[in-house]
Amino acid sequence: MSILSMSNIKKSFGDNNVLKDISLEVNKGEVVSIIGPSGGGKSTLLRCATLLETIDGGCLKYNGIPVTHTNESGKIVYEKNLNQFRKIFGLVFQNFNLFPHFSVLKNVIDAPVNVLKKTKEEAIEEALALLKKMGLEGKENMYPCDLSGGMQQRVSIVRALAMNPDILFFDEPTSALDPELTGEVLKVIKQLADDKMTMVIVTHEMAFAKAVSDRILFIDKGLVVEEGTPAELFDDTKNDRTKQFLMNYNNI
């Protein structure tokens, strides 16, 4: 059974049909990358999946349980208790969205303690283990503003992992970083992939997407233009739009 199942998702902002008809299944342990030109709808898709936007059509399921259903008049109705689903996934934002007034440790343990109602000791123990794993040992008492962008992003990954999600979403996790800091974050995500973490990653780092993904979706104008394994998509590109897009990246 797939962890995430999005079928025929539609989403408009006013007259702007941002997602026209997108379906996506993610199974346990899979890493799916989403690539595509700016404005294509990648972030919107992720925001719909993470319940930050409401969909206008289609169906969204987590672990087989529907989050939405369509009522008699064709309108999408969301479940009452959405927090049960929020426990299933985690989201890593492009610009981290760490809580600046909390120390690194507090950023990581605050939600486990206040949302999952873990004991503080337990939360701290888990947090320290995760921070260590992500190369952030000894940074517990620093504040986000004192960390480099790469470290901040790793903290935000730890924050998401501390909630013990079944699936992790990334929206361009490195695009707000200095080029040289990009590497450290990508390395951490690679490590998660090696640990068989289920992930959906929106990225502009083609080389990285190629290296880490089981499957890649190319999205443009609210539709999945092309989908396949990295080998299929990069080395045997079928669609002209995809070809053009990939060329832009390769010729610099």
Add this chain to the structure above:
Amino acid sequence: MSILSMSNIKKSFGDNNVLKDISLEVNKGEVVSIIGPSGGGKSTLLRCATLLETIDGGCLKYNGIPVTHTNESGKIVYEKNLNQFRKIFGLVFQNFNLFPHFSVLKNVIDAPVNVLKKTKEEAIEEALALLKKMGLEGKENMYPCDLSGGMQQRVSIVRALAMNPDILFFDEPTSALDPELTGEVLKVIKQLADDKMTMVIVTHEMAFAKAVSDRILFIDKGLVVEEGTPAELFDDTKNDRTKQFLMNYNNI
């Protein structure tokens, strides 16, 4: 005779010796790229060359004319009339620094008219030609805020070119841009290189530096660690620090 000659430049901020001893000659028509890790002193070098920072030691010359000389007590003294040198070079900033309250056209012609005392007609004529060449036809009356980052950076290149400089400096001209917009700016710089414009480019785009430069300097900790043609530097790297740095870029 070299257009820019920097010899044994030293620059400190307080106790921080940012430039320890850097020499750089740039001849007419040459394209020199400067690469290196963050904090290495690349921007500082460019700012010293463009008279935005004062050097603490060494000598700076434009077209063979010294901008600085060392007085009896060993202190660096700058020439009185620095604006004569400012006519020789142009600088393209990382974050463009366009004047937001001026239209594109006014951004380009304001300095020629008010600094070089050109007539408005002449300045407009030249500006339109340059804008056209840089693919900005029809954008004259727009304001910077209405342009994409890539277009803004191209306008700022046009603004610099309109002063008819002998040499153009770029400080990471694409690092404030979305990945997909990077290409258009790099294309424009390439075009300038093809036109034999003399340029010094600080960049993190290794592929680009390789493709466009006659010579590349790798700067770290205020010193030139390695210098050579792209082929020498990339394919026959001698220094360990350089190797390590280039690896970081290649392994993503």
Add this chain to the structure above:
Amino acid sequence: MAPGMVKTCAIFFFTLLFSLPLGLIFTFLHTSKNRVISGIMHFIISVLRGTPLMLQLIAVNFGPWYLFGIETIREKLIPVVIAFSINYAAYFSEIYRGGIESIPVGQYEGATVLGYSKAQTFFRIILPQVVKTILPSVTNEIITLVKDTSLASTLSYAEIFLLSQQYSNTIQQFTPLLVAGVFYYVFNLVVTVVMSRVEKKMSYYKI
């Protein structure tokens, strides 16, 4: 003139005590989704900010009598503090609103995705950051408050300005007014120093 100083300080402290939380309530009402409530609050705030405090003092003092025949209160500290608190709450509420709006939406989204409830998000994540961002504006208002206490003289509340005016009649010289001026200046210096201490205390993080 010492009793005048004490009475000035009384206005100052009670006004802060009541207007700071009242401002938050104003903000909630003003940003309420109910159009009627937010509209009314908007109007009230604009009147409070758009008319002189001197007038509001007179209105609070005599209003109940004129409108309902209710006896006015002899202890003038009460109408003074009521008028000041309502007036300053309007200013604080606008500062709060600006502060809340300045918090990037990402902070809300970050909290939502982690499963925080709305109340948790506001009180754990947003409010502490708002407090930091609005401190300079709050300091400005507090300095204005120190000076505005002199308006209480309108209701013959014997704060330092009125007392020094009365005393200058006794000794037929303006020196007491000068003393009052120094008092206000020093009071404001103290406010500035205290608030910059508080700001420094909050500067352990940057936004």
Add this chain to the structure above:
Amino acid sequence: MAPGMVKTCAIFFFTLLFSLPLGLIFTFLHTSKNRVISGIMHFIISVLRGTPLMLQLIAVNFGPWYLFGIETIREKLIPVVIAFSINYAAYFSEIYRGGIESIPVGQYEGATVLGYSKAQTFFRIILPQVVKTILPSVTNEIITLVKDTSLASTLSYAEIFLLSQQYSNTIQQFTPLLVAGVFYYVFNLVVTVVMSRVEKKMSYYKI
């Protein structure tokens, strides 16, 4: 009460006329490299901002007499406008300073590299941007000014507040004060509308 309204408007317009440019001069002196000048200006501004305007009105009115035996001016509009202009210039100068400091250093550097002189940089590049950024703060001060005109009653300058207070004591009713309140409110509405027009006019670009 119409003559009162006219006199209130007179304070308003003359104060703006003089304080806006005077504020710029204050800013220049305050940010001067000469430590003595900037220190003195800093103190003057802090006194002007730290003491009640009511006191400053009395000081401007009687100061020349007490200090130098110079006869006071009979047309009270003059001391009123002098006191208001100096006081508001202090506020405006702080707004200007904040505005100038908010312009990114890149704007100066961009202009320097292009060969602009210091004066050209300030008047062609910096000031126009400052004007845009400070507009909201200036609007706030102007609204405060509208209300502060009521303080001119201290010097028996017959503006609307004084007149309406006298009239309401004569007829023993509140109505004239209410009328004054409406006047201030409407005046401020007009200010707000005009200033938001100006802001809109400047919104052809974003910073």
Add this chain to the structure above:
Amino acid sequence: GKKDVKLKIINEELGAEYYGIAFRKGDEETCKYIDAAVQELVKNGEYKKIADKKDYKDIVGNLMFLAEDYKAKEYDVDITNAEKRTFTIGIDPEYPPFSYMGDDGKYTGFDIDVCQAACDLLGWEMKVFTVDWDSKLLQLDAKECDCIWSGMTIMDSMKEQDYVISEPYYYNTQVLVVKEGKGIKSSKDLKDKVVAVQKGTSGASLLDDDLKSLKKTFKEVKTFKSFLVCFTELESGGVDAVFVDYPVAKSYVAKKNK
């Protein structure tokens, strides 16, 4: 220069008037008790003791010549058996010698002393309340105080509005204070000159009423919140004359010309 300024009083007995105590509309009861208590003070000599205090006598001279009238009156209240209460006296604290702020910062004055003595007789607790002279009757209405007793001129308008007024206890005139050496000898010389009055005083209302025709000859009448501002304006040349109660004029001019 500042030091050379000498002031003088022109007493043309403009607007002869009486001082009295104002009580709220319908509050005859309180008025009777106070009147009766004052009568008792006059009888037992307490009143004279207060009137003879140096601070007061120096300023206004004889405070007694209307007091004798009290002796003749009959009041149907028993002051030895008054119900306990607090009695709040409304004063203008800028009106020496009737009510003002003493050097110790406490409110004092002839009126306050008499009120205290009366309250002692009645067994009432006295409280002092400072009113804004401009809106004193409003404040009385609104029960902020129980009387206005502060060198207050009895005006016809007060009686018309049904305020309860005590026996008059002091005879007073309005006078003009001018600078010496300016050639002003009488009110006629004030043609086209600027005159200052204090807000809410009987002088101010007289000019709008009985002395309307005199006011018309002035260039302007300016109202200020306090006497000090009026007099300072006069000294510093802001106005040509101050129209003011005689005791105030006398006390100020005496101090100034010392």
